[in-house]
Amino acid sequence: MITEFKSDRFIALLSQILKANIPHDAYIWLNNDKNVRADAFDTAFASMPRKTGRRNLTLSADQLNDLRVLRNGLSLNNWTADRLGRVQLLMRFCLANDKDSLKIIESLFATAEMNEQIALYSAIPLLPIPKYWVKRCIEGIRSNLDPVLEAIMYGNPYPAENLDESSWNQMVLKAFFTSKRVDLIYGLKNRANPELVRMLIDYAQERRAAGREIPHGLHELIESFTDPKN
Amino acid sequence: MCCNHTLENNKSTDQKPDESFELNLITGMSFFDPHVHMTSRTTDDYQAMADAGIVALIEPSFWLGQPRTGVDSFKDYFSSLVGWERFRSSQFGIKHYCTIGLNSREANNEALAEQVMEVLPLFMYKDGVVGIGEIGFDDQTPLEEKYYRLQLELAKEANLPVQIHTPHRDKKRGTQRSMDIAIEHGIDPTMVIVDHNNEETVKDVLNKGFWAAFTIYPFTKMGNQRMVEITKQFGPERIMINSAADWGISDPLAVPKTAALMKQQGISVDDIRLVTYQNAITAFAQSGQIDESDFTSGIDQSIKFEGNSILRGGQQPRINKSSIIIR
Structure with a gap:
């Protein structure tokens, strides 16, 4: 069951925010389809801050408005670039893979360091089958x-x-x-x-x-x- | 037995010069302890370390005093190094890094070692992992050699520094072998920190171009008066000191105490800075994971948030240890 929430439109918004907040080469790296393949996904997730840096995000008024419209209740206040990059990657990973993707994401929790955990918990309201993450x-x-x-x-x-x-x-x-x-x-x-x-x-x-x-x-x-x- | 001995020693200290550790000798100096096992230490230790000027540290993966029986124990241990322990450290304003590896003692359990090797890549690439370590020899068995070599290859692939534990027994030979094998694997000596050196090993380690680390640890490793002599003899280049404090009788203030002793005995502040701070950073920053501007960020987070009396970022409130009242 996929909710009303349009994840492709939301990914587009996150990408637009990322584009304005991370170095160009990091943006190109992040959006490479290779990163959402099962064999490269773990490492891409872990190495995110090395690519994107960890500066705090700046959002335009339009972006803040779009965010409210597309996903009410979600705030990107005090988010860093690596956190958003990881959330965008997790969303793309789900879109590109079948429902096994949730199991793979779940396995990331077991070895996640603090900033990885922050990104994972930030992503759960944006992933398909919300009830999967209750426990x-x-x-x-x-x-x-x-x-x-x-x-x-x-x-x-x-x-x-x-x-x-x-x-x-x-x-x-x-x-x-x-x-x-x-x-x-x-x-x-x-x-x-x-x-x-x-x-x-x-x-x-x-x-x-x-x-x-x-x-x-x-x-x-x-x-x-x-x-x-x- | 040991206690009686201590009491007798105390009686005879009347004649000795004052040996008290005066923090004011090292006021304003910052220290980096590149080898300390904080999972075995208390919050009192963290507080004392912060007060003595330690701004960052490296916690190498090692054994826990007794052998682990399953790979999940390793996984949880590695997780705690990058997770809870790192956070605990940040609560005292100390930046926590770690090295990940299969220690030499537990390399001797081959079935388990194989499984541990499989999980290492899950952790090696994580933020704040500044090397593969501590690895090397303990009894110098064939299995220790096998997993040492395999981990050297992992380090090479990830372009991470290697932190070598040198054995307590047959140390000179073990140190020699560790270096020879690293060179055989095509690893640049500038990427290798050879730890637990002493007067017998230092010359060779430095001559071969490796970093020479010294552990100031009572009874079994180096005492800090010996360390002062070594620094005078060999100079500060490529030398670093650490406490390797763990669950044994050890001292998490070994680095600042040794700095104070060096200052007392006329070693220049620049040289002290190299062996107690800068050299370790230069060596391990080759991982691309150390940014000195992060060192004070923990303290910045203690700034009160929007007028609220909430401590930010988990910064711990100080407790008055000398008060009889616990609030």
């Missing part, structure tokens, strides 16, 4: 690597669209627990639920009892969930 996403939320957590939590529509209630609630709680910017979680308001409110209230009380600071935004969030006007 992987839940595993990612168990990570101790803060930048990996941020890749899942910030500007990533995957959790809100695919996680069941208990996994979603764990993610939100973990965001507070690990001092994340909870306001950057996509779908926070839409996925509010009584159990989450209870957990957050408990957490606030536990912090108070321990004489520790209440995380920034916790009270506001609880209020917004419980306010009948909302």
